[in-house]
Amino acid sequence: MNIAARAAAATGSVTPEIVAEHGLSPDEYKLMVGALGREPSLTELGIFSVMWSEHCSYKSSKVWLRKLPTEGPQVIQGPGENAGVVDLGDGQAAVFKMESHNHPSYIEPYQGAATGVGGIMRDVFTMGARPIANMNALRFGAPDHPKTRHLVAGVVSGIGDYGNCMGVPTVGGETNFDPRYNDNILVNAMCVGLADASRIFKSAAKGIGHPVVYVGSKTGRDGIHGATMASAEFDDASAEKRPTVQVGDPFTEKLLLEACLELMAEDAIVAIQDMGAAGLTSSSVEMADKGGVGIELELDRVPTREEGMTAYEMMLSESQERMLMILKPGSEKSAERVFRKWELDFSVIGYTTGTGRIVVRHRGAVEADIPLAALAHAAPVYERPWSKPEPQPLVTPEQVPAPDSQLGALERLIGSPHLSSRRWIWEQYDHMVMADTVQRPGGDAAVVRVHGTGKGLAISCDVTPRYCAADPYQGAKQAVAECWRNLSAVGADPLAITDCMNFGNPERPEIMGEFASAVEGMAEACTALSFPVVSGNVSLYNETNGAAIPPTPAIGGIGLIPDIAMMATIALKRPGDVLMLLGEESGHLGQSLYMQVMLNRSWGAPPPVDLDAERRTGDLVRGLVRSGSLSAVHDVSDGGLLVAIAEMALAGGHGVALDAPPGPQPDHAIWFGEDQARYVIAASPDEADAIHKAAAAAKVPLRLLGKVGGGAIKLEGEPPLPLSTLTAAHEDWLPRFMARG
Amino acid sequence: MKASVIVFPGSNCDRDAAVALEAATGQAPAMVWHGDSEIPASDLIVLPGGFSYGDYLRSGAMAAHSPVMREVVARARAGTPVLGICNGFQVLTEAGLLPGVLMRNATLKFVGRDVLLRVERSDSIFTRRYVRGEVVRFPIAHKDGSYFADEATLQRLEGEGLVAFRYCDETGAITDAANPNGSRRNIAGIYNATGTVLGLMPHPERLAESPLGGTDGAKMFLSLVETLH
Numbered sequence: 001m002n003i004a005a006r007a008a009a010a011t012g013s014v015t016p017e018i019v020a021e022h023g024l025s026p027d028e029y030k031l032m033v034g035a036l037g038r039e040p041s042l043t044e045l046g047i048f049s050v051m052w053s054e055h056c057s058y059k060s061s062k063v064w065l066r067k068l069p070t071e072g073p074q075v076i077q078g079p080g081e082n083a084g085v086v087d088l089g090d091g092q093a094a095v096f097k098m099e100s101h102n103h104p105s106y107i108e109p110y111q112g113a114a115t116g117v118g119g120i121m122r123d124v125f126t127m128g129a130r131p132i133a134n135m136n137a138l139r140f141g142a143p144d145h146p147k148t149r150h151l152v153a154g155v156v157s158g159i160g161d162y163g164n165c166m167g168v169p170t171v172g173g174e175t176n177f178d179p180r181y182n183d184n185i186l187v188n189a190m191c192v193g194l195a196d197a198s199r200i201f202k203s204a205a206k207g208i209g210h211p212v213v214y215v216g217s218k219t220g221r222d223g224i225h226g227a228t229m230a231s232a233e234f235d236d237a238s239a240e241k242r243p244t245v246q247v248g249d250p251f252t253e254k255l256l257l258e259a260c261l262e263l264m265a266e267d268a269i270v271a272i273q274d275m276g277a278a279g280l281t282s283s284s285v286e287m288a289d290k291g292g293v294g295i296e297l298e299l300d301r302v303p304t305r306e307e308g309m310t311a312y313e314m315m316l317s318e319s320q321e322r323m324l325m326i327l328k329p330g331s332e333k334s335a336e337r338v339f340r341k342w343e344l345d346f347s348v349i350g351y352t353t354g355t356g357r358i359v360v361r362h363r364g365a366v367e368a369d370i371p372l373a374a375l376a377h378a379a380p381v382y383e384r385p386w387s388k389p390e391p392q393p394l395v396t397p398e399q400v401p402a403p404d405s406q407l408g409a410l411e412r413l414i415g416s417p418h419l420s421s422r423r424w425i426w427e428q429y430d431h432m433v434m435a436d437t438v439q440r441p442g443g444d445a446a447v448v449r450v451h452g453t454g455k456g457l458a459i460s461c462d463v464t465p466r467y468c469a470a471d472p473y474q475g476a477k478q479a480v481a482e483c484w485r486n487l488s489a490v491g492a493d494p495l496a497i498t499d500c501m502n503f504g505n506p507e508r509p510e511i512m513g514e515f516a517s518a519v520e521g522m523a524e525a526c527t528a529l530s531f532p533v534v535s536g537n538v539s540l541y542n543e544t545n546g547a548a549i550p551p552t553p554a555i556g557g558i559g560l561i562p563d564i565a566m567m568a569t570i571a572l573k574r575p576g577d578v579l580m581l582l583g584e585e586s587g588h589l590g591q592s593l594y595m596q597v598m599l600n601r602s603w604g605a606p607p608p609v610d611l612d613a614e615r616r617t618g619d620l621v622r623g624l625v626r627s628g629s630l631s632a633v634h635d636v637s638d639g640g641l642l643v644a645i646a647e648m649a650l651a652g653g654h655g656v657a658l659d660a661p662p663g664p665q666p667d668h669a670i671w672f673g674e675d676q677a678r679y680v681i682a683a684s685p686d687e688a689d690a691i692h693k694a695a696a697a698a699k700v701p702l703r704l705l706g707k708v709g710g711g712a713i714k715l716e717g718e719p720p721l722p723l724s725t726l727t728a729a730h731e732d733w734l735p736r737f738m739a740r741g
Numbered sequence: 742m743k744a745s746v747i748v749f750p751g752s753n754c755d756r757d758a759a760v761a762l763e764a765a766t767g768q769a770p771a772m773v774w775h776g777d778s779e780i781p782a783s784d785l786i787v788l789p790g791g792f793s794y795g796d797y798l799r800s801g802a803m804a805a806h807s808p809v810m811r812e813v814v815a816r817a818r819a820g821t822p823v824l825g826i827c828n829g830f831q832v833l834t835e836a837g838l839l840p841g842v843l844m845r846n847a848t849l850k851f852v853g854r855d856v857l858l859r860v861e862r863s864d865s866i867f868t869r870r871y872v873r874g875e876v877v878r879f880p881i882a883h884k885d886g887s888y889f890a891d892e893a894t895l896q897r898l899e900g901e902g903l904v905a906f907r908y909c910d911e912t913g914a915i916t917d918a919a920n921p922n923g924s925r926r927n928i929a930g931i932y933n934a935t936g937t938v939l940g941l942m943p944h945p946e947r948l949a950e951s952p953l954g955g956t957d958g959a960k961m962f963l964s965l966v967e968t969l970h
Contacts, residue, residue, distance in 0.1 A: 160851050164882070165792040167753020251751050251795025341776075343750065430853045430882040432947045433790075435757040440954075449952065564952055 014045050022049035022225075028380055035374035043312045043360065043367040048375065050225070050278035050316060051285060054540050057379040060506035061538040064519045068533045069526050074495050075534055076197060082123040082274060083193075084534025085200055086495045088560055092450060093197040094457060095129035098137070098190035098498040098556040100539035104245045105187040109154025113187050114162040114248040115320050120191040121166060122274035125257050126323065128201040128264050129193025132434060133448045134163045136173040136189045137461040137500070137554045141182030143417050143737055148177070151185055152425075153738065158248075159189070160428040165250035166257070169437050170429035171446035173461050177417045180469070183544035188500040190556040192459055194450060201264060203273040203283075205291035205326045205352050210270055212284070212295060212350040213332070215339050216256045216322035218305035222246050223279070223318025233505055233543045252321040252344070259342040260323065266338075268331035275322040281315045283324040284350075285358055289376040291326075294355035299362040303345040311360055311367035326352060386512035392470050395590035395604030397669030406671050407713060407721040409598055410642050413672070415729030416597045417737070419639050424734040442651065443570050444489040444635050447561060456561035458492035461554060464638065467606035469550035470591050472514040476521035476553045477609040481676060483557035484529045485635045488618035489679060491568050491625035492559030494529065499536035499555055504548025506540045514551040515540075522553060528611035529618075531557065568625040570634040572652030575709035577631050578688050579648075579656055581641065582700050583617050583678030584610075587669025593639045594672035606674075613677040613700075620698040621679050629687045629694075636678040642671035644680045645705065646713060646726060655710035655723055662703070682708055742969040744770035745783040747813065749804045754790030754826065754946065761946035762787070765962035775807045784969040785822045786813055788829030790882070790944060800843060800885040801831030810836050822866055822969065823938045824961075827883055830930070830940030839931055839940045840898070841890030846883070847923025853882040855955075856921050856943060858929050859909040862902060865932060866968040867939045870960035876913045877957040879943035881921060886942040888924035888931075895925055905930035905939055 019029045022045055032048050070078035076093055077085035083097035101116025121131045136159055141148045163170045223246035273283040288295035299314050327335055339346035360368040403409035413419055426441040438456055439447035445460040462483040468475030487494040504511040526532055542549045561567050590604030624630050636644045649656055661670035683691055695702040712720035744762045748755045762770045771781045793804035817823045817838050825833040833839045846852055855878050863873040898904055906929040910919045915927045930941025945958030
């Protein structure tokens with residue numbers, strides 16, 4: 001029997017067992033009784049439990065999140081709304097957010113991932129934006145784990161089917177395989193939308209006696225206590241929680257999108273919020289609380305798809321594709337016409353009041369009557385104990401054995417699960433619908449044109465979990481810097497980020513220490529790069545049977561390209577071009593993919609991030625891209641310099657002849673070291689002089705790497721590595737892995 | 742040329758088609774809601790891609806029975822050119838305007854990528870800007886794109902020259918490797934007997950301007966403008 005059924009069977013009395021099953025500690029229950037002034041009813045207990053869950057209340061993370069910079073001249077709306085909003089000029093704004101759907105996706109990969117995508121798109125169109133691009137950041141377990149293929153297949157298909165049906169292009173993302181995600185995969189979905197800067201819709205209810213309107217799908221019993229599930233650790237019995245996973249219907253969401261945007265063009269909506277986690281409860285409580293009003297709900301008017309649903313079930317259902325709106329009085333009829341046209345449910349289920357309370361009536365009885373302040377503000381805020389992560393020793397290049405052949409190592413790296421082509425994944429996503437995708441998956445950042453203009457929005461998702469595991473502070477800094485670098489590499493001005501903070505159990509001091517360190521690293525990088533956080537979510541308790549995931553602060557950034565004609569891509573385009581490296585080389589191999597793939601182990605500190613160097617180098621690259629001096633650009637990240645060069649060669653179908661590395665570091669440290677703040681650029685020899693001068697003026701080291709041309713990667717003293725061999729290595733692994741019987 | 746784009750609940754390439762049409766014709770097409778039983782006077786009717794009615798039941802099956810389709814069928818029978826792209830092709834087969842059916846891809850997965858097509862005829866109203874045998878690049882994005890018809894129907898299509906496009910390699914050769922979805926005889930698009938109705942799985946409207954990476958699709962819309970004025 002699930003929580004809801006047990007609670008319903010308990011005929012009104014709230015026992016300590018029921019409290020515990022709702023994920024509340026005895027102290028939290030005491031606090032709740034104090035805030036309410038009496039013992040709660042079961043429905044009230046359910047409402048409190050979801051509002052005070054980690055997922056909704058951020059009770060463990062709040063004190064740390066305040067350290068993140070959230071402001072800037074480009075920021076129209078920072079954290080606290082359904083999504084963040086930044087200014088794109090010309091009266092346009094980008095609305096974006098990333099959110100996790102980890103636990104549901106592990107239990108039921110297809111529906112879990114699909115509803116994650118559906119939820120994030122609702123967060124964006126709730127604010128008046130048309131979604132124009134989706135991305136996702138996926139972390140799976142080891143390839144040889146028996147569940148991995150099942151999870152990859154289900155998640156990718158779920159993401160694809162939802163986004164494809166919605167007609168929103170999924171333009172990129174990233175995927176990692178690591179045994180530390182074996183029993184707790186991560187599915188982080190990001191959505192970017194486009195809105196009129198003057199027509200942003202928010203969630204604060206205003207006015208008294210205004211109608212509260214329910215639109216979208218009917219309410220069922222699915223997803224009850226999803227938010228509570230997302231706030232607890234997993235164990236072997238977690239599969240029993242399958243009934244708490246929601247089921248998605250992208251067709252209904254497409255109708256809901258069009259209906260909402262159609263109504264938003266009129267002057268009818270006071271406030272609107274998606275019924276996401278904790279469904280009707282969180283949407284009604286948050287809207288009323290933000291607006292400083294009260295709210296009364298008549299549950300008999302909630303459209304349901306099952307007979308005999310209780311108030312408890314209706315308030316806690318996480319059925320998908322639903323929205324709650326506060327309308328201007330008198331506009332109900334015209335609003336209803338819009339939703340009926342799109343064949344969606346529309347029901348006035350209550351009204352705003354001046355009481356500051358939420359009152360829930362069902363079948364003539366008051367099922368809940370709670371002061372909103374108690375739900376929204378009396379929730380506990382924890383300053384959990386934390387311990388600083390142990391710093392790892394710096395590894396010198398000499399400590400890391402060299403390969404027999406550099407090109408042999410390249411071939412192995414680029415064909416490994418970590419660097420192999422993700423084509424098998426993104427070909428299952430419609431990445432071209434809306435006919436504005438001007439940079440498709442596979443580059444540094446995806447770029448979608450701002451419809452009807454020559455402007456482009458660059459989007460990238462980044463984090464390197466193995467760095468974060470070794471040093472959450474440097475790792476989080478690196479994640480922000482890499483995102484900023486990827487946007488700069490295509491020629492965009494980085495604008496802002498959204499984050500998905502995936503961590504283990506915050507009640508353990510070492511996990512809380514990871515979280516605290518990561519926030520500090522992010523804050524430092526965001527501040528130094530003028531790259532504020534405007535939205536995001538925190539996903540804690542990513543543990544199964546006591547084993548936590550590596551700290552994974554996924555960063556989703558967007559940037560603006562003023563003129564897509566001046567955008568850069570990674571593909572080498574012309575034989576005869578010169579290839580150059582911008583940035584400092586120290587041959588840092590600690591935590592590199594070279595170590596992991598060639599030596600099958602990881603040790604040492606991750607590469608340090610010099611934010612001044614990042615800024616200098618990124619600004620230089622962006623300037624060169626915009627002046628049209630470069631024919632190709634690629635940032636150097638996973639796998640190091642030789643991998644970056646190979647990816648450029650593969651994308652363009654042109655080989656390169658490389659000069660011998662200058663030393664003093666060993667060759668393999670130069671080729672596979674993962675020093676940060678670096679870019680490989682290609683340009684016509686005529687431009688080389690001017691580029692040298694610009695780099696010198698910007699105090700950015702520049703090294704000539706070689707020449708573009710031929711059909712192979714050529715390195716002195718080794719047989720050439722034909723692009724056809726490299727392509728086969730790069731493209732082979734994932735499809736073969738997924739086809740394995 | 743006056744065009745109408747039919748919008749079903751769940752259509753999602755209606756805007757893309759409208760943009761490509763407007764670029765070619767200089768005027769925005771009429772957007773016609775599925776519940777309407779009247780279509781304005783049109784030189785061309787376009788059934789766009791997407792997931793009409795969620796593709797529930799069977800791709801295109803429910804759209805084929807919507808009120809507006811009765812009018813589309815009548816207009817098509819009276820000679821008005823009709824272009825069905827992707828889901829629009831599925832609707833055309835379900836509505837009986839084109840023979841055969843689009844089945845689940847042989848891989849059983851959605852596939853979104855550019856493919857090469859061989860233009861089988863350059864004398865149709867849709868293809869006069871192309872050269873017969875020319876290899877063009879269009880994107881595909883579908884899960885149900887495997888064209889199937891019985892052997893007799895396939896023979897008739899071949900015999901009457903009603904195959905519009907086939908999936909091919911760079912040289913124009915019709916190979917299994919070039920077939921992205923298991924379509925019979927690599928068929929990507931077909932005409933009706935009079936050559937006035939074209940259904941195809943690939944999306945010409947998505948590669949109709951150079952910022953998107955190609956312009957091969959634009960020639961289809963320009964061909965139509967040239968013929969239909």
